[in-house]
Amino acid sequence: MAQPTQIRLSPSRVNDFLNCPQLYKYRAIDQLPEAISLDAERGTLVHTVLENLFSVVAEERTLAKALEFLPVYWEKQMLMRDELRTLVPDNKEWLDRAGALLTTYFTLETPSQFEPTDRELHVEINLSDSIYLHGYIDRLDIAATGEVRVVDYKTGKSPRPGWEEKALFQLSIYALIYWRTHGTVPKLLQLIYLGDGRMLKNSPKEADLVRTETKLLTIAGEINDSIEGNDWKTKKSRLCDWCSFKTICPAFN
Ligand code: SF4
Structure with a gap:
């Protein structure tokens, strides 16, 4: 009998498989390219600002500093993905929406009052042979x-x-x-x-x-x-409306 392959899993891929095995296959096995998701890009931008906010001294970790960081890191993000410049025609509206998320963050935590031990910490383990x-x-x-x-x-x-x-x-x-x-x-x-x-x-x-x-x-x-069986179940849900693979998915063809 063939030995099971050791599967490389992250929480995101686990989530994909639980949401829809076919989606997992497209992403993890076939590694198909996906269209840019502006929601994901906004998430990346806000995460980058929050990560870097903790690089400055505690008393400077203010909402004003976070909002000052926004256009700086957005420019860097666009340098890495040039298509973003055309996908986001209204830069002000885009930054305002990201700024609103950062404003909400400051209602939940006071970053000047604690020191994180790690940010964007990579963790890994060979949990088992599988x-x-x-x-x-x-x-x-x-x-x-x-x-x-x-x-x-x-x-x-x-x-x-x-x-x-x-x-x-x-x-x-x-x-x-x-x-x-x-x-x-x-x-x-x-x-x-x-x-x-x-x-x-x-x-x-x-x-x-x-x-x-x-x-x-x-x-x-x-x-x-x-x-092993090349058998990937499809699971239709509201997620299908945002799925990059709907046009090729067997559940819709
Ligand atoms: S369209 Fe829906 S069923 Fe098809 S792969 Fe995407 S999430 Fe799964």
Whole structure:
């Protein structure tokens, strides 16, 4: 019997597979190019500003400084993707919308009052023969007491009631990697939603992270089965309206 392939998984790819296996195939296996998503580009810009805000001294981490950074990092982003200049004809409106997200951030946290330990931290682990797990944590804060907080910024809105656990699954993957590599279970997982100014928090226990690990092993097994049988299920949902692959997807053809 053929050995299962070790699957390289990040929280985003796990999410893709759970949302729609066919979408996962297009992205992770076929690696098809995708049209630029302006929502994703706005998210990148806001993340870059927040990441760099912590490079300046604490007392300068103000909303005014964040808004000052916006056009600077937007210009850099456009230098890397020239098409953005034509896709975003109204620069002022674009920066105003990104600025509104940063304004919301300052209603939720006071960045001058703490020092993050890491930003955009790459974490990885060979979880098993079937999974190599990796990802980037937006921000990791370690308190003087040794307590660890894993923080992720979202530029969209918080999930509807009943969907919180699904949203927190991404952070539980980071928590699992951190626990397995450092031996400490993060005290707090925190999702910051800039779209509606809400925070989602969770304090995982070891047993929760063991459940996350079991779920990931199941997902890796399902992906291996799909690869072996070249059988990728489609899952129609509201996401299809934003899916770059709708025109070639078997569910619509
Ligand atoms: S269009 Fe919908 S069903 Fe098809 S790949 Fe995209 S998300 Fe999946």
